[in-house]
Amino acid sequence: MAESTIWWLMAGSAVAVELVTGTFYLLMLAIGLASAALAAHLGASITLQFLSAAVVGGAAIVGWHLLRGRRPQGPGSAANPDLHLDVGETVQVDHWQADGTASVHYRGANWTVFHRPGVMPAPGVHRVAEVVGSRLMVDRV
Structure with missing residues (x-):
């Protein structure tokens, strides 16, 4: 050969x-x-x-x-809008609970949302930053 x-x-x-x-x-x-x-x-x-x-x-x-x-690294999978269509969408938070979570009605279902650590929760419009399991991490708009 x-x-x-x-x-x-x-x-x-x-x-x-x-x-x-x-x-x-x-x-x-x-x-x-x-x-x-x-x-x-x-x-x-x-x-x-x-x-x-x-x-x-x-x-x-x-x-x-x-x-x-x-090359710059892209967002992690939880914050990647190519993987999660919810990232970047807005939700209305009416009331935060004492544990730092809230329940919102989004896409026809109730979701639990939480804010980033160190951020004071306030009612109002929030943008979905990450999807963590079945919960949404949000930032104030």
Whole structure:
């Protein structure tokens, strides 16, 4: 079997394992393995093939890690409006209870709302900031 075929099989295996595990870094390693296969097609020695796989794969991993670290992180899942349609909606709080919760009628059902820690509850219109289980964390508008 040709050396390039072995490299292509390893690159394909890395992609297959990545699809099963969801680890994006394996795709970067597959790029390195593909570069070794291309080096084998060009007639490079086995040492240059391994060097190509290591340098290209390692550089791709480091580049992806740095690129990913620079991006600002989005809101957590509880405050992500793409996951919870309630985030950003408004509710009317008429009365707060002594424990810092209130009951509001929202979307045809009664919901328990609470405010952020350290914030004094006041009646009025509030915006849903997070969905925590079956309760809504709200901020005063």
